[in-house]
Amino acid sequence: MENVCIAIDIGGTNLRLCLVDGAGRVLFRERQPTDIDRGRDDFLGRLCSGIARLKRKGAAEGGRVVGIGVGVPGLISNEGLVYSSVNLRPLEGLNLRQQISETMELPSFIVNDANAWAWGEKCFGAGKGMASFLMLTLGTGVGSGLVLNDRLWTGIDGVAGEFGHATVEPAGRPCRCGNHGCLEQYASANAIVSATLEALHKGGDSCLSATSPMEITSAMIADAAAKGDALARSMFDEAGRYLGIAAAAAANMLNLEGIILGGGVAASFGLLVEAMRREVVARAFPIPARRLRIIRSELGDDAGILGAAAMAMAGN
């Protein structure tokens, strides 16, 4: 009988549940809208019936389901308590680990979604050959996860790795976290869209000028940049510059082997990395700057699922 686990990604929009084996292969997957607005009990009911379905599915396929791993956006304690989650407010204050373990009678592990992504890359992706690296997920926001000496560093309270809220501009744009000038305000998809709209509003020349501002997405800006549009390119250059400022601080402090970029914005990896590298070289000491590789995520959308699965399989 082969050991398998249930790996779950609770996103603001989608709830994904997968059956995963020890080699990181997704054997079965299902997806439904998270619909968190229907309330905590409604959500937990659907979550647990989804887990029960996958448990039956695993048994029917001749597997032994050994645990459950869950990635959640937000600040999560080492014990599985959801301290805060902007996208999943009704889950705040809930010990999700205890809830799931008791209801489903299986050991479960709750982890911040970017930490799950980092661990997925460590076990199955771009982080496989590195003992110490920083994962940055560049999506709607900027998430991060830190792997040090082959272990995920979650901090004394579980909330380490919020590198998206490192200050890169002291009097910069206000951030939803309450700070000003966070990296997230310069390198996320939302930030790139806002900066582009601002540049267009000021009369910047771009092929995007023909598009209604309401319709412009970060993917469209990436497209324009790839086609050589100077204004669009400068937006990624600027995001890369801020990523480089933050990366230089990380390199100097931790002498990491690498930084892995993932998420939608990382699709423009080639545009970001040049500016980022330039900034790291200009700001960090030569030894950590030379050492630091900047590479792209290999797992994409499944990274968090696979990281949560690896935790469930290892039982920690």
Ligand SMILES: [Zn+2]
């Ligand atoms: Zn912030």
